[in-house]
Amino acid sequence: MKPSKEQQLWMYEHMLVSRYFEESIEKIYMEGKSPAFNMANGPIPGEMHLSNGQEPCAVGVCAHLEPSDIVTSTHRPHHVAIAKGVDLDRMAAEIFGKKTGLSGGRGGHMHIFDPKVNFSCSGIIAQGMGPAVGAALSRQMQRKDGVAVAFLGEGAANQGAFHESLNLAAVWKLPVIFVIEDNAWGISVAKRASTAIERNDQRAAAYGMPGHFVPGNDPLAVYEVAGEAIARARRGEGPTLIEIETYRLAGHFMGDAEGYRPEGEKDALFARDPIPKMREHLKANEGWSDADDAALVELTRSRVDAAIAFARDSAYPEPEEALEKVFV
Amino acid sequence: MTVASKERKLTIARAMAEAIAQEMRIDERVFVMGEDIGPLGGVFGNTRGLYDEFGAERVRDTPISETAFMGAAVGAASDGMRPIVELMFVDFFGVCFDAIYNLMAKNTYFAGGEVQVPVVLMTSTGGGYSDAGQHSQCLHATFAHLPGMKVVAPSNAYDAKGLMTAAIRDNNPVIFMFHKALQGMGWLGTEKDAIVHVPEEAYEVPIGKAAVVREGSDVTIVGITSGVHHGLKAARRLAERGVSAEVLDLRSLVPLDRESIIASVRKTGRLIVVDEDYHSYGMSGEIISSVVEQGVPLRAAPQRVAYPDIPIPFTRPMEQWALPSADKIVTAFEKMTSH
Numbered sequence: 258m259k260p261s262k263e264q265q266l267w268m269y270e271h272m273l274v275s276r277y278f279e280e281s282i283e284k285i286y287m288e289g290k291s292p293a294f295n296m297a298n299g300p301i302p303g304e305m306h307l308s309n310g311q312e313p314c315a316v317g318v319c320a321h322l323e324p325s326d327i328v329t330s331t332h333r334p335h336h337v338a339i340a341k342g343v344d345l346d347r348m349a350a351e352i353f354g355k356k357t358g359l360s361g362g363r364g365g366h367m368h369i370f371d372p373k374v375n376f377s378c379s380g381i382i383a384q385g386m387g388p389a390v391g392a393a394l395s396r397q398m399q400r401k402d403g404v405a406v407a408f409l410g411e412g413a414a415n416q417g418a419f420h421e422s423l424n425l426a427a428v429w430k431l432p433v434i435f436v437i438e439d440n441a442w443g444i445s446v447a448k449r450a451s452t453a454i455e456r457n458d459q460r461a462a463a464y465g466m467p468g469h470f471v472p473g474n475d476p477l478a479v480y481e482v483a484g485e486a487i488a489r490a491r492r493g494e495g496p497t498l499i500e501i502e503t504y505r506l507a508g509h510f511m512g513d514a515e516g517y518r519p520e521g522e523k524d525a526l527f528a529r530d531p532i533p534k535m536r537e538h539l540k541a542n543e544g545w546s547d548a549d550d551a552a553l554v555e556l557t558r559s560r561v562d563a564a565i566a567f568a569r570d571s572a573y574p575e576p577e578e579a580l581e582k583v584f585v
Numbered sequence: 586m587t588v589a590s591k592e593r594k595l596t597i598a599r600a601m602a603e604a605i606a607q608e609m610r611i612d613e614r615v616f617v618m619g620e621d622i623g624p625l626g627g628v629f630g631n632t633r634g635l636y637d638e639f640g641a642e643r644v645r646d647t648p649i650s651e652t653a654f655m656g657a658a659v660g661a662a663s664d665g666m667r668p669i670v671e672l673m674f675v676d677f678f679g680v681c682f683d684a685i686y687n688l689m690a691k692n693t694y695f696a697g698g699e700v701q702v703p704v705v706l707m708t709s710t711g712g713g714y715s716d717a718g719q720h721s722q723c724l725h726a727t728f729a730h731l732p733g734m735k736v737v738a739p740s741n742a743y744d745a746k747g748l749m750t751a752a753i754r755d756n757n758p759v760i761f762m763f764h765k766a767l768q769g770m771g772w773l774g775t776e777k778d779a780i781v782h783v784p785e786e787a788y789e790v791p792i793g794k795a796a797v798v799r800e801g802s803d804v805t806i807v808g809i810t811s812g813v814h815h816g817l818k819a820a821r822r823l824a825e826r827g828v829s830a831e832v833l834d835l836r837s838l839v840p841l842d843r844e845s846i847i848a849s850v851r852k853t854g855r856l857i858v859v860d861e862d863y864h865s866y867g868m869s870g871e872i873i874s875s876v877v878e879q880g881v882p883l884r885a886a887p888q889r890v891a892y893p894d895i896p897i898p899f900t901r902p903m904e905q906w907a908l909p910s911a912d913k914i915v916t917a918f919e920k921m922t923s924h
């Protein structure tokens with residue numbers, strides 16, 4: 258299933274939004290954090306896990322999803338949230354801890370919830386998987402359309418929740434797709450040092466479900482494999498496990514010196530940055546011009562700038578509002 | 586005789602199953618999942634009959650994968666279902682607590698109230714039958730300490746049915762703790778006072794409301810589940826000596842009905858808290874400090890009768906020695922009144 262030109266442009270556009278969003282956050286994050294780096298300072302305090310480089314995973318999968326489909330994501334959620342259609346203004350405001358944020362500042366960057374598009378995430382490794390299985394169960398029991406997609410990192414494949422969730426989804430033949438974004442590093446520990454097999458898609462065999470590996474951080478290849486898995490789930494044929502080779506162009510979090518990376522790795526990754534590659538692909542195959550590109554870049558930048566401005570201009574919540582929304 | 590013939594005495598196990606069945610009949614979103622809750626009817630009998638009436642889709646046995654099915658309960662609840670999920674022994678929380686305290690308890694808050702997680706997590710507590718340290722704990726405080734979950738624990742079948750109905754209808758996660766020795770399963774020993782009249786029709790016992798189960802004026806004995814029965818036995822013993830003890834059944838740990846506790850202690854001026862959970866950092870300390878913080882005039886220093894800070898031992902002499910009992914409550918009262 259090859260993507261149409263329109264679908265390719267949708268993917269490219271969302272890659273651009275995501276990348277520029279992260280670049281904007283990266284700059285603002287450093288405000289107030291120099292000369293001494295203190296995570297608690299500046300307009301965006303706390304941990305910050307950027308998704309630069311991992312955009313193909315998000316757009317290749319979410320291109321097949323409706324707002325009514327469910328996505329659970331990870332501690333590194335922005336690219337997936339953007340591709341799933343999470344409200345960009347309210348997400349930015351949440352990252353700034355503002356009253357207008359998705360939860361009014363209670364969650365922050367690792368706890369992005371937008372029920373309008375059925376998006377949520379958890380900051381604990383592999384723990385979005387059970388909820389995705391449960392949402393898929395809900396759709397199956399209600400005879401309601403919809404699939405659930407759980408995004409996870411390659412490090413999550415060594416968690417108990419991973420294995421339990423795969424087994425449960427397979428036993429109950431649920432419409433759920435598990436998408437591993439393999440960026441090769443669990444903070445500082447390389448995949449080869451933490452994982453007994455080279456490719457996690459092979460683990461699907463242990464649970465009697467199809468497993469696919471997508472090399473090259475290629476959004477078009479992700480689109481094809483994810484499309485097949487999602488269509489299969491929609492037909493009621495059960496879960497699929499996909500592992501995508503992707504690259505983390507940033508550190509694990511802001512402030513990560515990345516001393517664990519071998520010499521030259523970062524340069525090599527930037528040489529394979531999926532965004533210029535996608536642009537060249539569109540130019541070579543889809544009649545995409547420099548003028549088209551400049552216009553789209555401008556459009557996506559203004560959208561992100563507007564979201565950031567909305568976040569900056571929004572008020573903080575009253576401190577006492579912390580006591581609300583524990584129960585409903 | 587006519588009164589007796591109208592009595593419909595049920596065990597807590599049967600009362601729980603009846604509440605679940607009645608809610609399942611009127612609300613298609615309600616379903617049950619857990620280990621051995623299907624054809625077996627639950628290891629502690631609280632899902633008996635449900636599988637036959639509602640079938641395998643709505644009464645579903647799970648693999649022994651608490652992390653997955655507890656997480657699945659969160660996901661299903663967030664998507665509009667109302668799962669009742671069983672953690673067979675509360676002691677097993679260790680294999681799945683992330684799904685409970687980081688997801689179930691927090692997702693509503695993280696969503697600014699825009700996501701509801703109406704899960705009922707029912708789980709067995711308590712010892713006294715030599716099941717040792719991984720199958721006998723209460724862990725009341727562990728769950729009550731962490732914000733975002735309501736916690737209820739009945740001492741009798743009437744409250745069990747009403748609290749279960751209220752829990753299923755609640756839009757928040759509710760931890761429903763049932764004590765094994767009160768369950769009415771013969772093989773676990775049976776507390777006869779837990780088997781009481783239960784109306785056939787559905788009703789709610791409000792979550793967060795304690796009950797005065799025996800009125801008195803000299804001392805307030807506060808307990809939950811087994812602690813209530815120890816308290817009632819101690820009160821009968823004290824009555825023989827002319828001491829009038831009031832017994833308060835908390836029924837809910839979260840929200841905690843501090844008003845009822847304080848009102849009772851204002852009247853009696855003495856407080857004993859009974860808890861089968863561990864002594865330190867627990868329910869007993871919480872209740873005593875709630876009273877002390879309010880400056881309630883006391884005639885004696887409050888006492889607690891709780892489980893010592895040790896893993897629960899297996900052998901009968903050790904375990905029975907460590908458990909709260911009516912004797913220990915009477916002794917505590919004597920200490921409060923000896924000058």
